[in-house]
Amino acid sequence: MEEKRHAGILAASFVKDGMTVGLGTGSTVYHVIVRLGERVKEGLRIRCVSTSEATTELAESLGLDLIPMSEVLNIDMTIDGADEVDRSCNGIKGGGGALLHEKLVADISRIVVWVVDSSKIVERLGAFPLPIEIVPFFHMQLISKLEGMGFSPRLRMSGSCPFTTDENNYIIDLETGFIEDPEGLHRKLKLMPGVIETGLFITTADIVVVGSKDGAKVLRNTR
Ligand SMILES: O=C[C@H](O)[C@H](O)[C@H](O)COP(=O)(O)O
Numbered sequence: 001m002e003e004k005r006h007a008g009i010l011a012a013s014f015v016k017d018g019m020t021v022g023l024g025t026g027s028t029v030y031h032v033i034v035r036l037g038e039r040v041k042e043g044l045r046i047r048c049v050s051t052s053e054a055t056t057e058l059a060e061s062l063g064l065d066l067i068p069m070s071e072v073l074n075i076d077m078t079i080d081g082a083d084e085v086d087r088s089c090n091g092i093k094g095g096g097g098a099l100l101h102e103k104l105v106a107d108i109s110r111i112v113v114w115v116v117d118s119s120k121i122v123e124r125l126g127a128f129p130l131p132i133e134i135v136p137f138f139h140m141q142l143i144s145k146l147e148g149m150g151f152s153p154r155l156r157m158s159g160s161c162p163f164t165t166d167e168n169n170y171i172i173d174l175e176t177g178f179i180e181d182p183e184g185l186h187r188k189l190k191l192m193p194g195v196i197e198t199g200l201f202i203t204t205a206d207i208v209v210v211g212s213k214d215g216a217k218v219l220r221n222t223r
Pocket residue numbers: 024025026027028029080081082083093094095096097098099102
């Protein structure tokens with residue numbers, strides 16, 4: 001909790017007056033949004049693009065100015081969380097189910113900053129089950145195909161019903177084991193009919209802010 005807060009507060013300080021800011025989703029970005037809400041009350045002028053209904057609700061409650069994604073061509077800086085990040089700044093995202101919207105917002109962002117606690121930094125991705133957003137009525141077929149490829153897929157549930165994303169899709173959480181080639185796996189999965197998006201974000205982050213007990217440090221993607 002402290003680590004997430006430290007990372008969030010440092011990342012929120014990167015936002016400058018006049019920026020269009022992408023707001024990610026999750027418990028780490030929560031601290032960024034709260035800090036941005038305070039800065040806006042102190043006079044910072046920004047426009048924000050949300051990546052989920054949960055983030056929209058929080059941002060609105062703090063008085064942040066939100067614009068719909070459909071009206072934005074470019075975003076100056078997006079700050080988002082991640083479930084795992086490797087040394088090349090590849091990541092797994094989607095633990096909270098917002099991967100599709102997050103990937104689209106990242107795609108039009110000039111700078112992408114990820115905020116994580118230190119447990120998220122890994123040598124190789126894959127301990128965290130990989131979220132894949134899929135077409136709901138094709139889930140049974142996709143699960144069978146993924147099993148045939150040697151993976152252990154699990155349909156994400158919310159109580160006794162399948163979990164649905166903000167875009168009304170389903171999510172399969174895929175036990176992959178350590179991923180040798182994140183980009184190769186992402187491409188392979190994206191080629192499967194019924195797969196809408198994967199939670200593999202390939203060298204997406206320009207900056208990763210890693211929280212610690214006493215502060216936060218900044219890792220830069222040197223690609
Ligand atoms: O779908 C959710 C997002 O990708 C989150 O950014 C990710 O799951 C990290 O969330 P948290 O900061 O709560 O660990």
